[in-house]
Every structure is written in structure tokens, then in C-alpha cells.
Amino acid sequence: MGCARRSKAFLFIIAASVLILSVAGCIERKSAHEELMSYFPGETGFTWAYSGFAEYGHRMILDSITEVRSKGDVVYQISGMVEDMSGGESEEDFSFQIQYIFGDTQVVERILHKGIVFPHRIDGLVMLEAPIKKGQEWSFTAEDGSQVDAVITETGVDDEDNLAYCEVAYTTPDPDMPDGLYRESRIFKKGIGVVSFVSTIMPEVEFSYSLTSFKSPE
Numbered sequence: 001m002g003c004a005r006r007s008k009a010f011l012f013i014i015a016a017s018v019l020i021l022s023v024a025g026c027i028e029r030k031s032a033h034e035e036l037m038s039y040f041p042g043e044t045g046f047t048w049a050y051s052g053f054a055e056y057g058h059r060m061i062l063d064s065i066t067e068v069r070s071k072g073d074v075v076y077q078i079s080g081m082v083e084d085m086s087g088g089e090s091e092e093d094f095s096f097q098i099q100y101i102f103g104d105t106q107v108v109e110r111i112l113h114k115g116i117v118f119p120h121r122i123d124g125l126v127m128l129e130a131p132i133k134k135g136q137e138w139s140f141t142a143e144d145g146s147q148v149d150a151v152i153t154e155t156g157v158d159d160e161d162n163l164a165y166c167e168v169a170y171t172t173p174d175p176d177m178p179d180g181l182y183r184e185s186r187i188f189k190k191g192i193g194v195v196s197f198v199s200t201i202m203p204e205v206e207f208s209y210s211l212t213s214f215k216s217p218e
Helices: 004-037
Strands: 047-052 057-070 073-082 095-100 106-114 124-130 137-143 147-157 164-173 179-187 193-202 207-217
Touching: 004 106, 004 147, 047 147, 047 193, 057 095, 106 137, 124 137, 124 164, 124 179
Parallel strands: none
Antiparallel strands: 047 057, 047 207, 057 073, 073 095, 095 106, 106 124, 137 147, 147 164, 164 179, 179 193, 193 207
């Protein structure tokens, strides 16, 4: 009887330990997920306006927020329009549609549709990975099969609006670039999302845009 009781006690301890580790893992994943989402707006109808290189500009709106229960992901559906500098004479498609997909520890940007002038290049970009801290590194395979390396190069608090921010640098092989790498960087700010974008669109030519205004739904 003594051996049976000891065996049951041992099994109970093992089961309890597994349960505790499982609960701790769930709490940690929830915390990481919430940290990621804190760097983006949380309501549909949120709008962004950007301007930058060579009079470039675009606007976009958060159309919907959907929770995918089977995966636990949260999906932001975003539509936008690049400014037509031709005054309506161009026949180019200036519209775009993207998704932000928030998982347990990563947020991914999917490019569902883009006209020729929308500058985002990496479909399946892992924009952020928790924890959000300087020096955090990750690597991933984009939708086209290219390998991308990312690192958080800076974190801090903006003195002007007292909002936390982080800057991320991304690189992927590109033989057309002088050093064999396409480079991109983005700055994210709490509650807003992307506030700055810089990329090498051509050898020795740097493209950039930054947030000029945003509006929360009333």
C-alpha cells in the first residue's frame, strides 16, 4: 500500500508541474501578444496619413478587426490609397490592401493587393517579435521564399508625446544593391503603429515616408 500511495503522489506531482508550466506558458504568450498589440490602434475606423520622398503620400484606414478563434490570431484588415500626383491622368492602380496578423509572439504584414506605386516590398514581413527590447533579433522566410533578418535597433519614449517607440531594421539578400542587401527600417509607436518607413529602392537611392497625421474614430 505504501508503494502505491507513493506512486500516486509522484504522478500527482508530475501532473501538477505540467499544469503549472502550461498555465505559465499561456500567461507568457498572452503577455507577449498584448505587448505586440499595444503598438497598434485597437479600434476600427482608425486612419493614417503619410508623406515623404519625392512628394510621395498615402492614406489608409483600419477597416476591420477579426479574431480567428481556431488559431488565437487577431487580424487587422487595412485598405489604402497612394496619392495620384498626375491629377487623375495616370491609369495606374493606386489602391492597396494589407493585413496585420497578430499571433502569440509576432505580428506579420501580408500584402493582399498593391498597385505599382505602393512601396512595401516584403510580403509576409514579421514586423515585430516580442519581447520588444533593444537587440531583439529574429529571422523568417517571406512569402516569396527570401530570407529576412530583423533586429530592434532602438527603443525609447518620445519626448514630444510621451509615447513609447521602437525601431526595427530588416535586411534581405539582393544582388542589385551595392552591398548585396535590401535594407528597410520602420519605427513603431504605442497605440499608432508605423510612424516612419525607410528603404533602399535603388542602389544609392533611399526612399522614406513618415506619419503626418492620424485620427481615431469618434
